Amino acid sequence: MSAPQQQPYQPTGPFSAMQPVQTPVTAPRPPSDARLPRLFAAMMGVFAGLLILVATFLPQSTYEQISEGKTVSKFAETGWARSFDIEPSAEEKEFYDKTHVARYGIPLSAAALTLFAGAAVGFASYRRNSGSPAATTSRTLLITGGAGTAIGVWMLGMDISASLSFGQDTGRFVSRYGTGGGFWILLAGGLVALLTLVLAIVANRREPVMAPQSPYPVTYSPYPPSAPQQQYQQQPPPQAYEPPSPPTPPAGSALQQQDILRPSPGNPPPPGNM
DSSP: OOOOOOOOOOOOGGGGGOEEEEOOOOOOOOOOTTTHHHHHHHHHHHHHHHHHHHHHTSOOEEEEEEETTEEEEEEEEOSSOEEESSOOOHHHHHHHHTOOOOOTHHHHHHHHHHHHHHHHHHHHTTTSOTTSHHHHHHHHHHHHHHHHHHHHHHHHHHHHHHHHTTOEEOSSEEEEEEEOHHHHHHHHHHHHHHHHHHHHHHTTSOOOOOOOOOSOSEEEESSOTTSOOOOOOOOOOOOOOOOOOOOOOOTTSHHHHHHHHSOBTTBOOOGGGO
16 A cells, blocks of 8 residues: 655635745846947957057058169058168258158057057947947947048048059150058958947947846745635624433432432531431
8 A cells, every 4th residue: 555645735714725836037138139239340440450550550552653664662662651662862861851741640550559458448338338438439430430540541542543553664764653552451450340330329229228127036925916816704603502401300210309308508407407
């Protein structure tokens, strides 16, 4: 014979209506969609800044002068200085010493450093709300750096485009202007900076504010909203217990005669009969 299985305790009476009300416990919230543009903007800002800094030290434009089939002058210009492939004559060297290139490396480097600063603040404030001061500062720096980089690359492109129109060929004398590898890297950096600008603007969206969660997952309510409150009738108070009286013996019986001969408490027998 198997032992009886124990059943869980079920409250009865007025406590039977107390049912646990399950409070939904939400899992930890993953990064929302509003945070992803901030992260991508910071990553693109670092990439664009690296491209711009490296490109300022690479040749952006080239010049070559040919006379009677022989190259007599050839140099390249970066965002900081001019480098010669063929050493110029004393007269040309004196002329070049008095002039300098358009130093686009200065504004472009400043824009790249702004992108780096915005990306650093963006990485540090990634877990914070988009309206926090740190997130706002990161967004402002990325927008400023992206816009400055795009404008600087556009102005440099217009300058190089104008220099390309100076080329000529007279048969004996040929002058050629061209673009260097640094210009194309700058162009790629400008496009990435524009992408950074767009992502930083998109990251301006406000994140939804989550309602505070209860620290206890389960709460108890005496009466659930769907269960009506039960009414109970009040019972009268219990009365004092009275023992029942003994039954009366039938007339003429021996018990009745004994009761007649037995003295009652109120009429005791005389002392002489004892």
